[in-house]
Amino acid sequence: MEFRYLPMTESDKQMMLETIGVESTDALFADIPDDVRFKGELNLKKPANESALMKELTRMAGKNANLKEYSSFLGAGVYDHFIPSVVDHVISRSEFYTAYTPYQPEISQGELQAIFEFQTMICELTGMEVANSSMYDGGTALAEGVTLSTGQTKRSKVIVSKTVHPESRAVIHTYAKGQNLEIVEIDADKGITDLNQLEKEMDENTASVVIQYPNFFGQIEPLDKVNDIVRQQKKTMFIVSSNPLALGYLTPPGDFGADIVVGDTQVFGIPAQFGGPHCGYFATTDKLKRKVPGRLVGQTTDEDGERGFVLTLQAREQHIRRDKATSNICSNQALNALASSVAMSSIGKHGLRKMAVLNMQKARYAKQQLEASGFPAVFSGPFFNELVIKLPENVASINDKLLESGIIGGYDLGQSYPEWAYHMLVAVTENRTKEEIDTFVKELGDIHG
Amino acid sequence: MVNTDFPLIFERGKKGRTSYSLPELDVPEIDLASEFEDSYVRSEAPDLPEVSELDIMRHYTALSRRNYGVDSGFYPLGSCTMKYNPKINEDVAKLAGFSHIHPHQDPKTVQGAMEIMYDLQTSLSEITGMHDFSLQSAAGAQGEWSGLMMIRAFHEANGDYDRTRVIVPDSAHGTNPASVSVAGFDAVTVKTNDNGLVDLEDLKRVVNQETAALMLTNPNTLGLFETEIMEMAEIVHGEGGKLYYDGANLNAIMGYARPGDMGFDVVHLNLHKTFTGPHGGGGPGSGPVGVTEEFASYLPKPVLTKQDDQFIFDYDRPASIGRIKPYYGNFGIYLRAYTYIRTMGAEGLKKVSEYAVLNANYLMRRLEQEYSLPYQQHCKHEFVLSGKKQKQLGVRTLDIAKRLLDYGYHPPTIYFPLNVEEAMMTEPTETESKETLDGFIDAMLQISEEAKSEPELVQEAPHNTVVKRMDETTAARKPILRYQK
Numbered sequence: 001m002e003f004r005y006l007p008m009t010e011s012d013k014q015m016m017l018e019t020i021g022v023e024s025t026d027a028l029f030a031d032i033p034d035d036v037r038f039k040g041e042l043n044l045k046k047p048a049n050e051s052a053l054m055k056e057l058t059r060m061a062g063k064n065a066n067l068k069e070y071s072s073f074l075g076a077g078v079y080d081h082f083i084p085s086v087v088d089h090v091i092s093r094s095e096f097y098t099a100y101t102p103y104q105p106e107i108s109q110g111e112l113q114a115i116f117e118f119q120t121m122i123c124e125l126t127g128m129e130v131a132n133s134s135m136y137d138g139g140t141a142l143a144e145g146v147t148l149s150t151g152q153t154k155r156s157k158v159i160v161s162k163t164v165h166p167e168s169r170a171v172i173h174t175y176a177k178g179q180n181l182e183i184v185e186i187d188a189d190k191g192i193t194d195l196n197q198l199e200k201e202m203d204e205n206t207a208s209v210v211i212q213y214p215n216f217f218g219q220i221e222p223l224d225k226v227n228d229i230v231r232q233q234k235k236t237m238f239i240v241s242s243n244p245l246a247l248g249y250l251t252p253p254g255d256f257g258a259d260i261v262v263g264d265t266q267v268f269g270i271p272a273q274f275g276g277p278h279c280g281y282f283a284t285t286d287k288l289k290r291k292v293p294g295r296l297v298g299q300t301t302d303e304d305g306e307r308g309f310v311l312t313l314q315a316r317e318q319h320i321r322r323d324k325a326t327s328n329i330c331s332n333q334a335l336n337a338l339a340s341s342v343a344m345s346s347i348g349k350h351g352l353r354k355m356a357v358l359n360m361q362k363a364r365y366a367k368q369q370l371e372a373s374g375f376p377a378v379f380s381g382p383f384f385n386e387l388v389i390k391l392p393e394n395v396a397s398i399n400d401k402l403l404e405s406g407i408i409g410g411y412d413l414g415q416s417y418p419e420w421a422y423h424m425l426v427a428v429t430e431n432r433t434k435e436e437i438d439t440f441v442k443e444l445g446d447i448h449g
Numbered sequence: 450m451v452n453t454d455f456p457l458i459f460e461r462g463k464k465g466r467t468s469y470s471l472p473e474l475d476v477p478e479i480d481l482a483s484e485f486e487d488s489y490v491r492s493e494a495p496d497l498p499e500v501s502e503l504d505i506m507r508h509y510t511a512l513s514r515r516n517y518g519v520d521s522g523f524y525p526l527g528s529c530t531m532k533y534n535p536k537i538n539e540d541v542a543k544l545a546g547f548s549h550i551h552p553h554q555d556p557k558t559v560q561g562a563m564e565i566m567y568d569l570q571t572s573l574s575e576i577t578g579m580h581d582f583s584l585q586s587a588a589g590a591q592g593e594w595s596g597l598m599m600i601r602a603f604h605e606a607n608g609d610y611d612r613t614r615v616i617v618p619d620s621a622h623g624t625n626p627a628s629v630s631v632a633g634f635d636a637v638t639v640k641t642n643d644n645g646l647v648d649l650e651d652l653k654r655v656v657n658q659e660t661a662a663l664m665l666t667n668p669n670t671l672g673l674f675e676t677e678i679m680e681m682a683e684i685v686h687g688e689g690g691k692l693y694y695d696g697a698n699l700n701a702i703m704g705y706a707r708p709g710d711m712g713f714d715v716v717h718l719n720l721h722k723t724f725t726g727p728h729g730g731g732g733p734g735s736g737p738v739g740v741t742e743e744f745a746s747y748l749p750k751p752v753l754t755k756q757d758d759q760f761i762f763d764y765d766r767p768a769s770i771g772r773i774k775p776y777y778g779n780f781g782i783y784l785r786a787y788t789y790i791r792t793m794g795a796e797g798l799k800k801v802s803e804y805a806v807l808n809a810n811y812l813m814r815r816l817e818q819e820y821s822l823p824y825q826q827h828c829k830h831e832f833v834l835s836g837k838k839q840k841q842l843g844v845r846t847l848d849i850a851k852r853l854l855d856y857g858y859h860p861p862t863i864y865f866p867l868n869v870e871e872a873m874m875t876e877p878t879e880t881e882s883k884e885t886l887d888g889f890i891d892a893m894l895q896i897s898e899e900a901k902s903e904p905e906l907v908q909e910a911p912h913n914t915v916v917k918r919m920d921e922t923t924a925a926r927k928p929i930l931r932y933q934k
Contacts, residue, residue: 003797005533007882008804016811016883020827025803028810028827029705031674036711042704043575047794050537057788061546063561068549076553077775082471086502088543090509098518098534100526101731106854106914109455110516111730114509117458120931124495130930133731136587139775147631170772174749177771178598178633220489249481251491273542274562275552275776276587277733289928295731299932300924302917307455312924318590318627319865323636328627331588331721331736335729345458345505349497351469357481358474365476382484399555411553434475 003047065408067272071436075386075427076216076411077138077165077264078272081245082355082431084346087269091339101295101334105310112309115297115334118341125247126261127254128283133295134337135280135329138264139168142210142241143175144282144293144327145260149208149237150181151326152291157182157205161193163215164241166416172210181207191219191379191388199229208237208260213253214246217425218363218386219379223256231257243267244281246384248356260284269343270336279336290316293327358430359385366428366437373445378423386427388413388420392448395424405443407436455515455915458508459932462500496934515915516730517859523885525812527831527862527874528622528670530700530722535792538725538785547784552776556761562780563760566753569787570737576790576798577696577716578709579739583748585778589697592717592736593628593664598770599715599740599747600662600691601632606768609689612661616685618647620670620866625695634661641868645671645824652684660690666698667711668829670866670874672809674702682712691715699723700878701806701829704799714741724786735782749773804879805830808886812877815890819897823869831876833869834861844900844907846871851918852899852910856892 008016013025022028048056067080074080091097095110102108102115115133122131135141146158158176160169162185169185176183184201187194193211202209209230213221223240230238239260240253245267247253253261266278284292290313298312318325347355363385367377375389391398395412402409414421428437482490500508518524524531542548550559570582586592597615604612614637615629626636637655642648646669656663663685667675675681682692694708694716700723708716720726720735728734740748750769751762762777793801806829813822813832821835836846850860850873862874877886899906911917 003793003800005535005792005880006797006800006804007880008807009883012883013807016807020807020810020814022827025807028806028829031676031827032702032706033676033679035679036706038578038705038707038710042795042798044572044795044798045791047797048791050792053788053791054537054540057541057565057784058544058546060561060565061541061544063564064546064550065554065558066545066549067551068545072551074551074553078551078553080549080551084468084470084502086468086505089506090513092539093510093513094520094534095513095516095518097539097727097729098520099516099730100524100529100531100728100859102516104517104850104854104860105919106851106911106916107517107859108515109915110512110514113455113457113515114512114730116930116932120457120459121495121497123931124497136591136733137775140587140591140773165775167772167775171774174598174771174773175631178594178601178631180633220485224488247491247495249491251489252495271548272551273548274550274559274780275778276774277779277781279733289930296928296930298924299929300920302919304917306916308916308919310919310921310924312921312928312930315925317623319623321627322623323626323630325623325627325630328590328594328624328631329588330590330624331728331732331734333729333733334731335727336733338730341458342505342509345468345498345500345508346502347469347471347497348467349494349499350465350467351471352497353491353494354469355471358471360481361474361478362476364479364481382489396555403555403558408551408554408558430472433472437476 070406070408071432072408073410073426073428073440074408076425078275079267079427079429080272080431081267081429083269083271084343086346087339087342090342091335096338097335102311105308109308112297114338114341116299116309118337119297121341121344122281122283125244125252126283127252128261129286130289130292131281131283132292133297134333135282135294136333137276137278137280138241138262139171141262141280141282142168143172145239145262146172146208147175148260148291149239153207153235153237155205155207157184158208159184159186159198159201159206160210161186163188163193163217164210164212165216168241191217191381192221195225195229202229202233204233206233206236208239210239212241214243214384217379217388218383220382223253227257245356248352249360265340268340270339277333277336279333279340291326294329294332355430362430362432363387363428369437369441373441374448375444385429386425388423388425391422391424394422398447401447402443407440407443457932458498461504461508462498464499466499466501468500468502468505522857523881523889524859525861525875525877526859527876528697530876530878532725532878533880534725534727535789538788541788542781542784560760563753565787566783567755567760569783572790573718573737573739576703577739578707579716580742581745581748582737582739583752584737584783585749585774586717586736586738587774587779588732588734589717589719589736590624590628591773592738593624593695594631595749595770595773596693596715596717596738597628597632597634599744602747602770603744604661611659614659615661616655616663619868622670622697625664645673646675647681649677649680652681656684656688656690658688660688662691662693664693664695666695668698668701671824671833672828672831673824673826674829678711697722698830701802703802704795705802715744720782720786725789726782726785733779733782735779801879808877808879808881812875812886816893819894831874833866834873834875835869836871836873839900840871842900842904844904846873848907848910849896852896852907853892854911855913858889858892
């Protein structure tokens with residue numbers, strides 16, 4: 001059997017074995033003791049040729065209901081947004097996608113500069129002074145923010161609002177267990193964090209307060225009021241998880257006094273792809289730059305005084321500091337950060353607000369139409385592009401019916417908030433047309449009967 | 450004066466220029482501002498680029514030309530397994546039925562995706578000899594941490610709260626001790642002996658009732674197979690500790706040996722190394738974790754299983770360490786790994802390891818003529834040279850690495866592992882031809898000659914790259930981490 005990724009010919013192999021001074025390649029594996037040697041053949045499917053495999057996998061892909069064939073009102077942290085064509089053309093350049101981490105700056109200026117630009121864009125969006133080169137995703141970026149805050153304040157209690165994405169909260173709990181942290185969750189009141197409860201929970205052992213903006217229900221949390229409460233305790237840090245697209249319209253968390261802002265740039269140029277890879281971002285203040293997890297790119301000059309870029313402040317990182325590193329992260333999401341950079345460049349300074357506003361306008365149109373059909377929004381506060389509605393039967397069975405009409409319905413809130421069973425979180429992005437929204441509302445009304 | 454020959458994206462374009470094409474506003478427009486307090490409406494637009502679509506393509510094309518990937522040339526970066534990234538993988542990952550599916554869709558609408566994940570779990574279990582796999586970890590380091598969290602949960606479930614220490618070899622990758630810390634353990638180092646293997650006597654000395662686990666790569670970071678692995682397993686298991694396998698080096702032994710047969714309890718793999726998920730300039734990766742039956746109940750949740758004919762996500766896992774990542778991990782990377790495994794099959798994967806080891810040994814034997822080789826036995830998929838002979842001539846390993854750039858090669862990993870002086874860790878991978886290896890050997894031998902005859906040529910390298918050596922000291926002392934007008 002020939003394998004197209006293995007170029008060695010039989011005569012090459014013989015010459016090489018001769019140079020090495022062995023008879024066969026088996027001799028090179030003779031150091032594997034007999035009792036651990038694998039003697040059979042691995043039980044895997046037979047090798048498949050390119051055309052047969054492509055055909056088979058295309059058929060597998062066809063088994064999935066995809067967001068381009070259905071009209072989707074599903075969000076809850078992952079969104080169907082417009083992706084400019086340029087994005088895929090850039091990230092398909094193999095000088096980018098087949099490269100390793102840019103540890104050799106002389107031959108990696110392209111990647112390094114692209115990351116430096118990404119860091120700049122994240123600072124611009126969030127209103128923060130420093131951003132890193134990316135994290136795995138918004139959820140783990142949030143957990144890293146929590147870790148930074150407990151290390152920095154030498155405190156072990158972290159207050160997290162229940163309006164933060166349930167899966168991000170679950171990730172925080174897992175990380176907290178490793179570090180023996182106490183996580184206290186604050187209830188929601190009318191779709192936003194219960195500020196009275198928050199105030200009561202604040203104490204001198206509170207390392208940080210974690211808020212999402214817009215929150216999981218789509219509502220806009222009052223960051224100014226939260227910040228006032230956070231500042232009642234000296235040293236307590238304010239961590240905000242934020243959908244960066246919303247920051248095209250909303251005042252950025254940095255302006256409200258956030259110490260750490262994290263989130264996911266999936267909204268910019270990254271397809272949903274069943275939940276990953278997406279791209280976490282991590283932004284903070286200048287004061288905390290030496291505590292940041294992961295890679296940072298800095299500007300410098302070469303021996304001739306030419307501008308260039310390098311990985312910097314590496315004394316924070318695992319390959320230098322080992323068990324004392326600020327995080328264990330090594331691989332990050334560089335290629336997706338590049339995709340988001342390209343998308344942000346394409347949408348640009350003028351398009352960003354337009355795109356955010358399109359989401360808001362269409363979501364409000366959906367809200368009006370839903371209300372008119374007997375599905376009023378449950379929360380009345382300011383929101384971005386998601387709203388919660390109450391349904392007469394369970395969300396899963398309604399979604400089954402919607403699917404028959406070519407619609408992927410919203411998120412079943414009862415999955416993660418038992419008290420919100422029969423409630424659907426509806427996301428409306430700029431990709432939804434008036435016609436799609438009208439059909440969605442009509443179908444819901446018909447089901448309601 | 451800033452050189453603008455290679456402008457930043459912010460220095461391109463012009464005020465007022467755009468390249469977006471957004472869907473139209475096809476619903477009646479309403480007044481948004483009345484809904485918000487003024488202080489919540491952004492007063493100043495973020496300073497994103499103002500460029501045309503062509504500006505964007507020119508910019509990123511120029512950047513790509515200032516970058517170096519496996520498709521550009523030979524990339525023998527030790528421990529990173531920089532093998533060829535097959536193109537069919539990329540095509541598969543772009544199919545709309547895979548790239549445009551939402552993680553919260555009803556599982557019955559994504560059975561094709563789930564079947565691939567299930568098959569991949571099964572294949573990885575077979576390749577490693579483990580009982581079960583969770584794909585969720587985003588990268589190797591996250592795999593290490595989640596594996597250690599499982600070991601912690603296991604000990605705690607047995608009421609064993611005093612097992613606070615994890616042993617790592619002195620040659621271990623930095624993520625190992627870092628992950629140990631994040632999981633709430635203390636790292637303890639075990640020494641390497643004169644043969645480049647874990648020192649069994651030292652292991653016996655550091656193992657005790659506080660040992661939670663030993664973390665190991667096999668072959669190890671020096672590219673050498675830990676021949677006494679069964680004895681090590683006995684020592685650690687004998688004291689109640691567990692064995693963790695860092696799969697960074699699995700490319701050396703596929704079809705020849707399996708961590709599950711060596712006594713390892715928990716393993717992680719790097720799909721972006723062994724299984725051709727591209728490195729992407731630093732990520733995304735994927736670091737699935739495999740376990741023995743004893744550990745299956747601790748796997749991160751949700752666990753993907755099969756019930757009758759349907760694939761489901763099982764959340765009812767009371768002993769699970771919990772969720773480690775939103776959704777189900779880096780699915781896009783699973784597709785690439787799965788496509789690769791299906792392309793190669795058992796026969797192909799064994800050949801992969803055969804040729805990875807053949808290439809490394811050939812390179813090692815040719816280069817030991819001029820470079821010091823601290824460990825003499827056959828290597829596996831990689832080997833570590835020492836530049837100490839050249840250092841005596843005033844030429845350091847860093848200089849050799851920079852000189853290789855002039856010859857058009859990505860250098861080996863340098864100054865790692867830490868226990869070899871002036872280390873050059875070299876991993877050619879199986880996808881390189883003999884001609885490529887010979888070209889690299891010629892360059893390395895030439896550099897060795899230059900070190901003797903014209904050391905400044907090497908010391909001052911690189912000469913042909915788009916920039917020269919960077920002032921990293923100033924970069925760290927006065928960090929400039931973002932563009933400012």
